[in-house]
Every structure is written in C-alpha cells, then in structure tokens.
Amino acid sequence: MSLAEAEIEIVKLARLLRTDAGELDFLRQIAWRDLRDLREQMTVVMFENDRQMLQRVAATTKLVPPKITAAIGERAFGPLLCARVAGLLDPSRGVDIIGHLPTRFLADVAGLLDARRASRLIAEIPPQKVAEITRELVRRGDHVTMGGFVGHLSERALQAALDVADDATLLRTAYVVESKRSLGALVDLIPEERLERIMRTATEADLWREALDVLRHVGDRRRGMLGDVAAAQDDDVLAGLVKAAQRDGLWADVLPVTRAMSVDSRARFAKLKPIQTRPVLASIVDAASQRGLWAELLTLLPLLPAASRRRVAALGTGFGRSILAQIMLTAHREDLWAPLVRFASELEARTQKEVATLAAALDDDVLGGLLDAVAAEGLQAELALLAGRLGPKELRAFARRAPAVRDALAA
C-alpha cells in the first residue's frame, strides 16, 4: 500500500511545484509519510512566502462585489493564486464568488487547492455546485483531486458528488482519498444496490485492489457489512476478487474481511472453487503467517471443504514451534481453541507432537480454556490424538495436570 500512497504524494507534490510527476520519480524510494511531511513543509513555504499579499487580496473580496471578484480571479489571478487565496476567504463570501465562476475554472482551482487549508469554505459549497465540479473532475479522471475533498465536503455535497461519479471512478477515488478515516462515512451514503454494482465493477474493471483498500480502512462493522455484500455476489464476481488477491498479493486485506462477515457469508466464501487450489491456499496461509492473521485463518479453516483443509494442514507441516506458539496464543486470546484443535488433528504426526508439547506446557488458565473448548465442542477424540503423540513421560505429566486428557485417552 505504501507505494500507492507514495505515488499519490508525488502527484500532489508535483502539482504544488508545478512540474510533471515524472520529474519527481526519484522520490518513489521515499516512505510516503516523509513525502507527506515534505509536501506539508513546501505548502507552508508557498503560503508563508506571500502570506501578507494573499491576505490583502482576500481582504479586498469584502469590498468588491462577488461577481467582479470572480472576474478578477478568473482573468487576472488564475487558478493557482485563487487556490492560495481560497483558504483565507470568509467561507460565505467564498461561496458567493464560486457561484460566479465557470465550472472548468473551479475544477482547475480544485486541483491546486490544499483542501485542509480551505476546509471551511469547501464545507459550505452547495451540493449542486459540487456536483458540477465533480462531473468535470470525473471527465478529467482527476481522482487525486476528488480524493482530497472527501472528508471536507458536507454530507449533502458528498452525496451529490457520489451521484454524478460512476462506480469505477468511485473506486479509483476512494483509493486515493487523503483522509482514509472519512471512508466509513462515504460508504454509509451508498445504498446496498449500488454497493453490489460497485463489487461487480471491481471485477469487471479489475479494481479489487482499490475496493479492498476501502475495506481495509473502514471499521469492523462496515467491513463485515461490505464483506456480506461481496459474499452475496455471483461466483464470477468473487472469482475476480480471488484472482486479484492472488495476483496482487492482497490476502492480508481479504482475510480480515472474511472474519468480519457473517458466518453464512464466510461459509459461501470458503466454498468458492477458486479458493480451493493449492497456490491460493498457500498464499492465504502465507499472508496469515506474515501478518499474524491467525484468528482470521482459524475462523475460515473449519468452513473449507475437507480436501482444502487437508491442503492447509499439509502447508502447516512447515510451521515451526514459534509459529505454532503464536497460533495457540491467538486461539487463547480470541477464543478459537475449537478450530485450532480440529486443525491440529489434521496435521501430520511431527507437527501434532509440537502442538501437544506446547499444549502440555500451557499455563493452567490457558490450558483450562483449551479443555473447556474440547468439552463444549466434543473434541475429546482430537485431543486424544494430539496427546497420544507425546512420549510416555510427557503424556503422564500432561494427564496428571489435566484429567480431561486422561479421560479422552481412555475413551
């Protein structure tokens, strides 16, 4: 993700410095947070350098009628200086002036505006005007500018912008939204039928990377809701999601979505045909391993078809003791002992012995949680299988600590 964010920062920096983004290609090696800090520093310089005069210009707008101010802005100052002055205007006066400016000029200004500095003005722009400017920005494919405005527009204006943007534009814009925290509010404004259409567009226009980025940035509740909408789509739409996740390495974004969705949705997702191949399952396990998404994997595992579970178990053969310990810690924290015990019972003997050894060494309260889950879910046979991998001495010690182990073995 950081590469995309770096690219966005470079585009914005290039606009600030009035050069082509290609001229700043050498900045791609820099972390986006440093680029954002640099852009902020340069923005301050550009404002501070002429602050006095910019403030005087802003002050004259109180004296001159909006219509004439608009003409001055368009004919004498141009979009760049208008963008600099915008943040210094009294918002209601600014809105009056905007009302006299042509849409194309306003779209030019929008592209050069630092939205954070003109937030109060942006919040007061009427929805109709926002829709007109958005339409022009959509025509230009200027997603970066539109993305900068999300989080500053009023709810009604945001709705008006949503209404004139097509689904692919929406996905591309959401991907470059500056204030990712605003994505939740944006999602709330989109009716379910449109969300379904957007999911289809993600497959048809190959925009799942963008769609998943939205799901990554919204809270669990919205992530679950969006996950449910996605899981309800036709197989071809979901196949597009799996294909994109596999090709672009996006499983670390997909797994949290599967965990947030309803059990029914997760079951549907887990049964998708494209998921069941060894390379896809390997990528899923790899993503879980690299990002510590064990809770997500343990939630998904029981819903996979038996053959796929065995494939995952075969992949688990390579787990060392430290990874197994991490998984067990997750099972304890997230109350996921039952899927872990079931999964462990499908591993090969050597890894089962590792799991049993770790289980035998668990603290009393953690072991208590494991045994409670075994009792509640009727997993005594699986527990016996695991415990049976221990050597006689370790097994006796384990059984002494946990009578449930002895009972399971006896049964």
Place this chain on the structure above:
Amino acid sequence: MSDDAIDILEEELGARIPEGLEVLADEELLVLADLLAIAKADQARELEAGVGGSLEIVPRLMRGPVRKMLFG
C-alpha cells in the same frame, strides 16, 4: 547526499528536511530545492501581475480603496 545539498534544500524550506529524504543523492536534493525556488518566484511574480491586473478590472470608483487595501 552531502551536508551542502541538504543545507541548500533546508534553506529553501526554512526547516529541517524529513529524515527519510537523507537517502537522496545530491542532485536529487538540488532538483527539489530548485523546483521550490522556481515555484516561489513564479508565484510571487504571478501575484504581482495578478494584483496589477485586478485593478484594471475593478470598477473605477472602487480602485482607490482597493489599491489602498492592497498596498497600504
């Protein structure tokens, strides 16, 4: 990067550069410094021209007060 190139960019910025930029080569740091210097100069020139041009658009009756507001 050398201290000289960093100093030149920091002088244009009026601040310390973000740490991550220190991996840039001298010529890259100088490209940033040059672009910023040019952008500042262009903006100042356009502002001056814009202010001058605006007085031609302001109705004659308002020019005095506007001029006073702009130039004190």
